[in-house]
Amino acid sequence: MTNSDAAALEKYVNMPELLARVENDRELLEDLLMLFREDFPLLRDDLHAAVGAGNPAEVQKVAHTLKGMLANLSINRAAQLAADIEAAARAGETLGIQQAIAAFDREETGLLAAVNTFMVSGER
Amino acid sequence: MAEDNAINQRLATRLLQKRGHRVTVVGNGREAVDLLERSTFDLVLMDVQMPLLDGIAATTLIREREKATGDHQPIFALTAYAVKGDQDRCIAAGMDGYLSKPIRPEELDAVLLTCGSKRSEANRSPAELQP
Numbered sequence: 055m056t057n058s059d060a061a062a063l064e065k066y067v068n069m070p071e072l073l074a075r076v077e078n079d080r081e082l083l084e085d086l087l088m089l090f091r092e093d094f095p096l097l098r099d100d101l102h103a104a105v106g107a108g109n110p111a112e113v114q115k116v117a118h119t120l121k122g123m124l125a126n127l128s129i130n131r132a133a134q135l136a137a138d139i140e141a142a143a144r145a146g147e148t149l150g151i152q153q154a155i156a157a158f159d160r161e162e163t164g165l166l167a168a169v170n171t172f173m174v175s176g177e178r
Numbered sequence: 179m180a181e182d183n184a185i186n187q188r189l190a191t192r193l194l195q196k197r198g199h200r201v202t203v204v205g206n207g208r209e210a211v212d213l214l215e216r217s218t219f220d221l222v223l224m225d226v227q228m229p230l231l232d233g234i235a236a237t238t239l240i241r242e243r244e245k246a247t248g249d250h251q252p253i254f255a256l257t258a259y260a261v262k263g264d265q266d267r268c269i270a271a272g273m274d275g276y277l278s279k280p281i282r283p284e285e286l287d288a289v290l291l292t293c294g295s296k297r298s299e300a301n302r303s304p305a306e307l308q309p
Contacts, residue, residue, distance in 0.1 A: 075189070077283055082192045089185045118227055122257075123185050125280040 062168040066161075072128035087169055090127060094166060097123070101139070105155055113151060114143035132161050179203050180210035180233065181225040181256060186279065190223060190256070193286055207231030211239050218251055221293045223277060226257035226268065233257070234271045241272035252293050256281075 063069070076082045097120050104112035117140035124133035135158040142150030179194075181187050182205045191201045202219070204210050208230040210222065224233040231239075237253055244250060254275045255268035265276050277289050 075280065075283065077193070077196070079192065079196075082189070085188055085192075086185055089188060093184060115227065119183060122279045123183055126186055126189055128280070 060172065063172045066129050066132065066165045066168055068128040068130055071130075075126070075128065084173065086127060087173055090123070091166070091169055091173065093123065094120075098162065101155070101158075105151060108148075110143040110146055110148075110151065114140050117143060129165065132158065132165065135161050179223045179256070180205075180207060180228060180236065181223070182206060182228045183225075186225070186256075186281070190281055190286075193281065193283055197287075197290065199290075205229075207233055207236030210236050214240055214251060215243070218249070220252070221290070222251060222253045223256040224253050224273065226255055226264070233273075234267060237268075237271045237273050254289050254293075 060069070072083065076086070097116060101113065101116045101120065104116055117136045121133050121136040121140060124130075124136055135154060138154040139151060139158060142154050179187065179190055179201060181190065181203065187203050191203060194201045199220075202213070202217075204213055206228045207224075210224065210233075211231065214222070224237060226233040228236075233255060240251060240253065253273045254277050255265070255273045256277050257264070257268070257279060268276055275289060275292065277285055
C-alpha cells in the first residue's frame, strides 16, 4: 500500500475516526471495506432504480440504509448526502430528491475506485 | 443482534466478540421475534429499519408476549436515526435504550455496562437487595 493510495481514500474517508471505530483492527477494517465493495454498488443501483420508478418510500428506505453503512465507515460527506436524500424523500420533495441525488453522485464518483485501489495495494 | 446490513453486522459482532461476548445475528425483525420465543439473551441490539418486520414492531410483539410470562428481555435500539422523536418511538415501543449508528466503541461499552449492572441487580436475592 502506498501513501498515495491511502491519501486517495482519505479524500472520502475520515480514517482516524474509522480506525478508532474498529479499534485499530486492520483485519476488521479490510473486512468492512470488502463488504462495502460488494454492497455499495448494489445499493447505489437500487437508489437510482427507486428514483427512476418515482417511489419516494423506496428512495427513503435505500437512502437510510446507505446512510447507516457510510456513516459506520466514516465516509461522512457521502453519509450526509444520503441523509439529505432520505429527508427529501420523506418530505416527498421530488426536486429535492433529484438535487440531493445529483450531489450524492458527484461525491461518490471515485469513491469505489479509491477503495478498490486501497484494497488491491494492501493485498500486494 | 437484529440488523440487516452486512457491514453493520460485521462491525458490531467483532466489537462484541472482542469484549468476550457470543453473538447471534438475525437479519430482520420477524427472525428476532421467532428466536426470542425460544431463547433469551443478555442483550438484544435491535435495528429499527429492517425488512419483513421493523425493530419497533418486533419489540412491540416481544413486549406483548412478555405480559403473559413476566419476563423482560433487554432490548436496545441500534439505528441510524439521530433525532429525539425517533428515540422516543423506540422507548415507547418498550426498548430499554438506544445505541446510535455510527457505532462508537465507548457508547457500546456504556450499553454493555448498563445491561451488566441491571442483570447483576436482577440476579441478587431479595436479602442482598436489602439496604
